[in-house]
Amino acid sequence: MGSIDSDFAYDDAFKTMVVESDELVLPLLNEMFGEHYRGDERIIRYGNEHYIEQGGGSEEKRITDSLLGVAGEQGEVKKYHVECESGTDGSMLARFFEYDTQIALDDSEYGNYRLTLEFPHSGVLFLRGGKMPDEMTVEFRTPGGNVSYPVRVMRMTDYTVDDFFEKRLYFLIPFYIFNLEKRLAEIDGDAGKLEELKDVYRGIAARMEETVERGGLEEFSETVIKEMSNRVANKLARKYGNVRKGIGDLMGGKVLETEAVRIKREGKMEGRREGKREGKREIIETMLRKGQSPEQVADLTELPIDFVRSVEQSILQMA
Numbered sequence: 001m002g003s004i005d006s007d008f009a010y011d012d013a014f015k016t017m018v019v020e021s022d023e024l025v026l027p028l029l030n031e032m033f034g035e036h037y038r039g040d041e042r043i044i045r046y047g048n049e050h051y052i053e054q055g056g057g058s059e060e061k062r063i064t065d066s067l068l069g070v071a072g073e074q075g076e077v078k079k080y081h082v083e084c085e086s087g088t089d090g091s092m093l094a095r096f097f098e099y100d101t102q103i104a105l106d107d108s109e110y111g112n113y114r115l116t117l118e119f120p121h122s123g124v125l126f127l128r129g130g131k132m133p134d135e136m137t138v139e140f141r142t143p144g145g146n147v148s149y150p151v152r153v154m155r156m157t158d159y160t161v162d163d164f165f166e167k168r169l170y171f172l173i174p175f176y177i178f179n180l181e182k183r184l185a186e187i188d189g190d191a192g193k194l195e196e197l198k199d200v201y202r203g204i205a206a207r208m209e210e211t212v213e214r215g216g217l218e219e220f221s222e223t224v225i226k227e228m229s230n231r232v233a234n235k236l237a238r239k240y241g242n243v244r245k246g247i248g249d250l251m252g253g254k255v256l257e258t259e260a261v262r263i264k265r266e267g268k269m270e271g272r273r274e275g276k277r278e279g280k281r282e283i284i285e286t287m288l289r290k291g292q293s294p295e296q297v298a299d300l301t302e303l304p305i306d307f308v309r310s311v312e313q314s315i316l317q318m319a
Contacts, residue, residue: 009235010127013174013228014084018066019045021221025068027168029080032123032152037070044069044077067103067120079103079120086178088129096122096151097138106283123152127178130157161200165207170217173204174228177236177247188240197243201229201250226251284311 017024026037046067069077081100085092104117126132132153139148156178164173180187180197187193208225211217229251237243287297294312298305 010086010175010232011084013232014125015066017171017174017224017228018068018082020224021218023218024171024221024224026070028082028125028171029068029070031167031169032082032125032154033080033121035070042071044071046079079118081120081122083122083124084127085124086127088126088132092124093136093138093151096124100138100149119149121152122149123154125154125156125172125175127156127175128181130155161204164204165211168216170208170211170221170225173208173225174232176204177229177233181236184237184240184243188237188242194242194246198246198250201247205250281311284308285315288312288315 022043023039025043026039026041029035030037046069066080066082068080068082070080071077081096081103083092083096100119100122101117104119107118109116124136132155135150135152137148137150139146156172156175159169159172159176159179161176164170164176177184183193187197205226208217208222212219212222230248233247233251234244237247284297284303288294288308288311294305294308297303298308
């Protein structure tokens with residue numbers, strides 16, 4: 001896992017969990033979008049780099065927190081663009097529109113003088129503040145009429161430790177410390193309050209271990225949660241050494257990667273490489289059909305030239 005010591009520490013922790021564990025992601029989608037995924041659905045992870053066209057033919061690279069697809073029983077794929085936000089306003093809506101538009105353009109369909117764009121389902125997890133609405137809106141006022149789409153909102157302030165376990169929202173555990181942010185200075189300087197905080201995290205760790213033992217959570221996911229909890233605390237509580245050490249000892253400092261977890265992580269990395277290729281197959285086909293060479297496509301998508309040529313052969317065979 002990459003370092004999250006940068007100013008984007010919380011985004012990076014969010015991305016890490018999205019990439020590492022399917023069983024953490026599906027309950028998050030259920031809660032954010034009102035879905036009813038069982039937990040065994042196949043998740044497709046798409047590249048999170050998109051190129052926004054600027055004036056004069058130049059392009060600017062933008063990176064989303066996550067772009068996921070969930071495959072249905074009939075093979076259809078429902079796409080989700082999910083972001084993590086440590087601010088407290090809706091100023092990121094313009095960014096959402098840029099990302100969502102580019103995602104839609106990547107999969108656009110053109111025929112009979114009609115361009116069809118399918119936008120992803122979009123949502124954001126606010127780590128701070130409790131005054132945001134349940135959804136924000138992006139509205140288009142066009143010559144053909146007005147249309148809009150929602151950006152779903154989750155607020156960390158709405159969730160308790162019990163919610164994490166009752167709703168299987170283990171994904172939120174690393175960000176729980178945001179609910180205590182205003183009290184961190186007080187806790188850091190009071191031994192009694194510090195012990196109360198440690199009791200909370202002892203309880204979280206114990207409940208995760210019990211959940212793992214009864215088969216409700218994989219050991220791999222538990223390890224990811226603990227590591228991300230420690231790293232988020234290191235960033236948010238960087239001024240409060242007692243708090244950082246207390247949480248680190250319980251959630252991060254004593255986490256040891258077992259052989260089984262290491263092997264699984266390596267396997268997941270290989271699987272993600274394959275998933276990245278398959279997730280971009282449609283994009284590759286579109287680029288090739290528009291006349292770009294395999295070399296150009298490989299360079300733009302950062303995929304192996306052999307894979308791009310195999311897609312080209314498939315197109316030729318179908319033709």
